[in-house]
Amino acid sequence: MNWEPLATWLETTWLHDLMVNIFWMFPAGETLHFIGITILFGALLVVDFRVIGLVKFINMNEVMKFIPVAIIAFGLNLLTGIAFLAANPFRYFPNIAFQWKMALIIIAGINALWFWFGEHKELKQLADGEDAPFRAKVIAVISLVIWVLVIICGRMIPYVEY
């Protein structure tokens, strides 16, 4: 994929100037990015562990309230992530950990859509303590594994540059 025109354009944006010229923008963005992943992951732990069955005796309708929380946290990380990318596009695009991270997020997104459109309605009917269908459990496990890998890949970005 030819990312260079996009990277060149990103360096002409006001966001790039903002991130590069104000010294505290990058650390502040990173801190928000960490807060975002924590909230996102925390919300997913509640949802996924209910579906997997580790915490079966919680009401599924209440659990589902954590999905918008996860989406908002993801939005925060998308925005801060775009800001990092605008700051250093030539650093991120060719970075192998960054590429894996983006691919994994896309897979996580497809997995989440499958959960929402394929399983969510049926899951909401579950009584407290009732087991989720096997398909839904598979989605929940995939979700947790992928997000752990996303965190690892993100954290690896500075160490796989050359």
Next chain:
Amino acid sequence: MGFLLWYENGLVGVFIRESLWGYPIVLSSHAVGMATVMGVAVALNMRVLGFAKGLSIQAFDKLFLVGWLGFIINLVSGIILFAGNASVYTFQWTFQLKIGAIIVGGILMKVVMNAVRENKPESTQKLLAGISMACWMIGMITGRLMAYIG
């Protein structure tokens, strides 16, 4: 100081500074553990603060097991990372605040759970949960900022 230098120059310190993949792998574990333990803390505190009220608090007893797993990952990875630069980290105010905030935030988790079980007034429960949430956030913010200031 003698202990810090001894630890820093010992096996763990040498490993974390000199092995090619040691530092990134331990640092990644620290990030995964952080998201796990803080994720559970944030979810519980949100619940006590009034979000998703139908969620039984008892459900969190099991989620706490997951939270503890994250905490242990971070205790171990944190002790290893500390060896990388112990004589500097110890005197960074960001590090001191981070450790203090995590200890207070962690103890408050137990206090919050007890307050809920003993049916303390809702305002007390919420105040405790709010302080706990703030402590965890301070722990995370100062942890991230250790790389920049202090």
